[in-house]
Amino acid sequence: xxxxxxxxxxxxxxxxxxxxxxxxxxxxxxxxxxxxxxxxxxxxxxxxxxxxxxxxxxxxxxxxxxxxxxxxxxxxxxxxxxxxxxxxxxxxxxxxxxxxxxxxxxxxxxxxxxxxxxxxxxxxxxxxxxxxxxxxxxxxxxxxxxxxxxxxxxxxxxxxxxxxxxxxxxxxxxxxxxxxxxxxxxxxxxxxxxxxxxxxxxxxxxxxxxxxxxxxxxxxxxxxxxxxxxxxxxxxxxxxxxxxxxxxxxxxxxxxxxxxxxxxxxxxxxxxxxxxxxxxxxxxxxxxxxxxxxxxxxxxxxxxxxxxxxxxxxxxxxxxxxxxxxxxxxxxxxxxxxxxxxxxxxxxxxxxxxxxxxxxxxxxxxxxxxxxxxxxxxxxxxxxxxxxxxxxxxxxxxxxxxxxxxxxxxxxxxxxxxxxxxxxxxxxxxxxxx
Amino acid sequence: xxxxxxxxxxxxxxxxxxxxxxxxxxxxxxxxxxxxxxxxxxxxxxxxxxxxxxxxxxxxxxxxxxxxxxxxxxxxxxxxxxxxxxxxxxxxxxxxxxxxxxxxxxxxxxxxxxxxxxxxxxxxxxxxxxxxxxxxxxxxxxxxxxxxxxxxxxxxxxxxxxxxxxxxxxxxxxxxxxxxxxxxxxxxxxxxxxxxxxxxxxxxxxxxxxxxxxxxxxxxxxxxxxxxxxxxxxxxxxxxxxxxxxxxxxxxxxxxxxxxxxxxxxxxxxxxxxxxxxxxxxxxxxxxxxxxxxxxxxxxxxxxxxxxxxxxxxxxxxxxxxxxxxxxxxxxxxxxxxxxxxxxxxxxxxxxxxxxxxxxxxxxxxxxxxxxxxxxxxxxxxxxxxxxxxxxxxxxxxxxxxxxxxxxxxxxxxxxxxxxxxxxxxxxxxxxxx
Ligand code: HEM
Ligand code: HEM
Numbered sequence: 001x002x003x004x005x006x007x008x009x010x011x012x013x014x015x016x017x018x019x020x021x022x023x024x025x026x027x028x029x030x031x032x033x034x035x036x037x038x039x040x041x042x043x044x045x046x047x048x049x050x051x052x053x054x055x056x057x058x059x060x061x062x063x064x065x066x067x068x069x070x071x072x073x074x075x076x077x078x079x080x081x082x083x084x085x086x087x088x089x090x091x092x093x094x095x096x097x098x099x100x101x102x103x104x105x106x107x108x109x110x111x112x113x114x115x116x117x118x119x120x121x122x123x124x125x126x127x128x129x130x131x132x133x134x135x136x137x138x139x140x141x142x143x144x145x146x147x148x149x150x151x152x153x154x155x156x157x158x159x160x161x162x163x164x165x166x167x168x169x170x171x172x173x174x175x176x177x178x179x180x181x182x183x184x185x186x187x188x189x190x191x192x193x194x195x196x197x198x199x200x201x202x203x204x205x206x207x208x209x210x211x212x213x214x215x216x217x218x219x220x221x222x223x224x225x226x227x228x229x230x231x232x233x234x235x236x237x238x239x240x241x242x243x244x245x246x247x248x249x250x251x252x253x254x255x256x257x258x259x260x261x262x263x264x265x266x267x268x269x270x271x272x273x274x275x276x277x278x279x280x281x282x283x284x285x286x287x288x289x290x291x292x293x294x295x296x297x298x299x300x301x302x303x304x305x306x307x308x309x310x311x312x313x314x315x316x317x318x319x320x321x322x323x324x325x326x327x328x329x330x331x332x333x334x335x336x337x338x339x340x341x342x343x344x345x346x347x348x349x350x351x352x353x354x355x356x357x358x359x360x361x362x363x364x365x366x367x368x369x370x371x372x373x374x375x376x377x378x379x380x381x382x383x384x385x386x387x388x389x390x391x392x393x394x395x396x397x398x399x400x401x402x403x404x405x406x407x408x409x410x411x412x413x414x415x416x417x418x419x420x421x422x423x424x425x426x427x428x429x430x431x432x433x434x
Numbered sequence: 435x436x437x438x439x440x441x442x443x444x445x446x447x448x449x450x451x452x453x454x455x456x457x458x459x460x461x462x463x464x465x466x467x468x469x470x471x472x473x474x475x476x477x478x479x480x481x482x483x484x485x486x487x488x489x490x491x492x493x494x495x496x497x498x499x500x501x502x503x504x505x506x507x508x509x510x511x512x513x514x515x516x517x518x519x520x521x522x523x524x525x526x527x528x529x530x531x532x533x534x535x536x537x538x539x540x541x542x543x544x545x546x547x548x549x550x551x552x553x554x555x556x557x558x559x560x561x562x563x564x565x566x567x568x569x570x571x572x573x574x575x576x577x578x579x580x581x582x583x584x585x586x587x588x589x590x591x592x593x594x595x596x597x598x599x600x601x602x603x604x605x606x607x608x609x610x611x612x613x614x615x616x617x618x619x620x621x622x623x624x625x626x627x628x629x630x631x632x633x634x635x636x637x638x639x640x641x642x643x644x645x646x647x648x649x650x651x652x653x654x655x656x657x658x659x660x661x662x663x664x665x666x667x668x669x670x671x672x673x674x675x676x677x678x679x680x681x682x683x684x685x686x687x688x689x690x691x692x693x694x695x696x697x698x699x700x701x702x703x704x705x706x707x708x709x710x711x712x713x714x715x716x717x718x719x720x721x722x723x724x725x726x727x728x729x730x731x732x733x734x735x736x737x738x739x740x741x742x743x744x745x746x747x748x749x750x751x752x753x754x755x756x757x758x759x760x761x762x763x764x765x766x767x768x769x770x771x772x773x774x775x776x777x778x779x780x781x782x783x784x785x786x787x788x789x790x791x792x793x794x795x796x797x798x799x800x801x802x803x804x805x806x807x808x809x810x811x812x813x814x815x816x817x818x819x820x821x822x823x824x825x826x827x828x829x830x831x832x833x834x835x836x837x838x839x840x841x842x843x844x845x846x847x848x849x850x851x852x853x854x855x856x857x858x859x860x861x862x863x864x865x866x867x868x
Pocket of ligand 2: 693731780
């Protein structure tokens with residue numbers, strides 16, 4: 001793997017190579033045109049020019065970090081410095097879709113994603129460059145906005161490989177053994193409308209309008225092949241993936257991401273995040289597994305807990321984020337004395353208590369309005385990347401005695417295999433269909 | 435009115451004067467402590483120091499625009515350059531609350547708002563500076579974040595003055611004649627969970643975490659006196675209030691805010707936005723009326739409309755935002771020729787077609803996940819400020835033949851009288867109780 005790691009590199013990539021599989025497929029183009037009373041061909045005429053970049057959305061790159069390369073050894077959006085905003089979407093394939101639909105969808109998505117991550121519109125004709133008699137290829141709300149650090153990360157859920165309708169795409173035999181719906185955990189209260197899905201897209205950006213634009217346009221391109229199942233907006237990241245990022249705070253008011261795996265820790269990434277050439281299945285080498293958990297936080301209850309008790313529950317102090325055993329935020333916690341409760345969150349989650357298991361966390365805060373009692377419907381949209389789903393499962397089981405459990409409810413759940421990054425001219429997941 | 439206009443001034447205010455009515459009221463402090471098993475007094479001890487600013491949330495002001503003064507002739511958040519993020523909340527007073535509750539609530543809210551808008555915590559002891567045996571005054575998730583241009587704007591709904599329980603606060607006689615629930619409009623499909631409310635708070639900031647922190651802490655302070663009724667997050671403003679701001683785009687992909695009233699147009703503000711000394715009632719002079727409309731946009735349907743038709747519906751072109759009668763974005767539209775359809779949105783909304791009526795728009799995009807058909811639950815959270823509710827009503831009636839109506843549904847509605855700004859040492863709405 002000598003290719004650049006997509007997203008991990010802080011350099012602004014050139015806008016040159018966005019020529020994935022030669023533009024949107026005919027299916028993708030038809031998807032855009034359906035219902036507009038316009039022949040697919042008319043849109044196609046515009047989109048056919050899409051190999052180039054000339055007419056794309058204006059780029060007003062503000063700094064070198066504002067655009068991440070889509071192509072690379074790993075997909076962008078995993079080790080990429082965590083952006084401020086998230087739009088996450090889960091999709092199900094349409095009932096009668098076939099293998100060609102799935103392949104063309106992944107090609108179209110990769111093509112559009114490679115363009116959008118460079119601040120370009122989904123196709124060369126975009127929002128206003130096509131024929132006036134056709135619905136525009138791009139919905140336009142990101143016109144004039146820079147790439148804003150957009151990364152688009154695709155994942156394949158267990159149901160993509162096989163579901164009650166069987167092996168629709170001829171890939172059942174390729175399902176990674178560990179890729180199955182997560183087991184039930186103590187206290188789970190899962191909403192099917194925030195759980196599971198054949199495919200997922202994680203769009204992260206420093207401007208929510210850019211992340212929303214990406215999900216909206218990718219949903220649109222999926223027309224007739226896959227359908228949005230659920231989606232989630234998040235803000236104010238609750239983790240960090242580089243030492244340069246200040247540790248953000250979650251809605252309990254605590255620093256979150258202190259002990260995370262960082263982008264430059266190649267060894268930890270190899271050990272805990274990337275599926276290796278030696279792991280099974282081979283097509284997933286260079287990829288990872290993504291777990292999403294929508295975790296409601298009972299913030300009004302939490303807010304009535306006294307400060308010392310809040311500190312004890314987490315195992316770190318609220319002000320600095322230092323372990324209660326002493327030192328500053330980055331001092332290693334000492335679990336041998338009595339300072340840190342054995343059932344504190346940090347004690348239970350720490351590698352020392354988990355046979356060395358680590359994960360890369362990449363969650364966001366969410367607020368979905370409020371319930372009828374006037375309580376904010378808020379929490380953590382937890383996202384973690386790991387080399388094997390077993391890492392998350394063992395950690396989450398260990399958290400069954402977490403003092404924090406009184407203040408949280410897991411209400412959504414999903415798991416996806418995240419293929420390695422696409423090479424220019426190819427698409428995300430190509431190895432699965434080779 | 436010689437005081438500075440809060441929020442309109444681009445200068446960073448000094449952090450000096452945040453000494454509203456001498457800190458949180460005893461009720462406010464009890465609200466914070468309730469359920470924590472801690473005497474209100476203990477928290478009070480911390481909060482009693484609140485006149486100073488020493489222990490406040492760290493300020494990392496990035497530029498001169500990052501903090502707006504809370505006190506001033508007008509409330510901040512009206513003409514203030516539109517920030518990127520919104521958390522809007524509507525509250526109902528608690529059933530058995532009395533006049534003192536309402537006054538103390540407004541005092542506590544003003545005090546906390548004046549601090550938070552300077553990047554400080556809600557009280558001097560804040561999130562981590564109080565006694566370890568008490569729940570912290572501040573929830574802490576904004577610790578270390580700058581003020582991020584936060585403005586907090588308070589409004590009084592019709593039900594505050596009088597409802598089925600009568601004149602609870604002795605202010606029924608002071609209700610502005612025009613302050614009543616908006617009439618039903620053609621096509622309204624209102625959700626009570628996104629409509630009305632005794633009080634409202636509009637929190638705008640350039641960081642959503644800061645806006646959410648403000649609403650969360652103000653809800654908490656309201657404990658026992660008022661309760662959150664509904665709330666809405668918004669992003670990617672759909673308007674602008676200064677010529678320096680680039681016109682943003684709404685979720686139809688069109689530039690929005692081109693013809694808005696701008697902060698430096700003193701004459702238009704006096705004519706169309708601020709309640710004058712001559713208007714009734716006198717206590718509202720220097721204030722305004724806020725209308726909120728949650729408008730769902732059927733974006734999947736819109737996205738299938740051909741470009742020329744989209745342009746015709748709006749009356750402007752999607753790329754530049756120029757009127758279809760020619761010129762550039764800022765050329766005045768010409769409605770005498772045939773270029774602009776008489777039922778286009780801009781034609782119907784333009785002052786020329788409305789006896790000169792204008793409003794100040796300050797809306798945001800919203801995305802609340804998706805529905806079961808896989809369509810994004812998205813739209814415009816429309817906010818407008820006007821000198822008289824009749825301005826909005828006549829405009830909205832005029833829009834009954836709007837070509838755009840096929841693609842939108844009004845699902846939420848509210849109206850509030852927005853008092854003038856507070857003077858240091860006093861609180862928002864004091865004139866109402868004088
Ligand atoms: C609302 C739910 C959660 C909250 C509020 C929360 C909060 C925190 C906080 C404040 C820390 C300490 C700072 C840091 O190192 O990041 C932390 C650490 C950690 N959390 Fe969570 N967490 C939540 C859920 C979870 C879940 C579901 C998992 C995995 C199953 C998890 C795994 C970890 C791990 C591995 C660490 C690092 C422990 C260490 O190495 O010291 N957390 N979390
Ligand atoms: C989803 C709903 C709406 C959308 C997408 C929308 C969009 C637009 C757009 C694109 C413009 C042209 C650019 C500009 O001058 O800002 C505009 C102008 C305007 N809109 Fe709306 N609007 C919506 C609802 C409303 C409502 C409910 C009202 C008031 C009742 C309103 C009042 C106005 C006014 C007064 C103008 C300026 C007209 C002029 O002076 O040229 N809009 N709107």
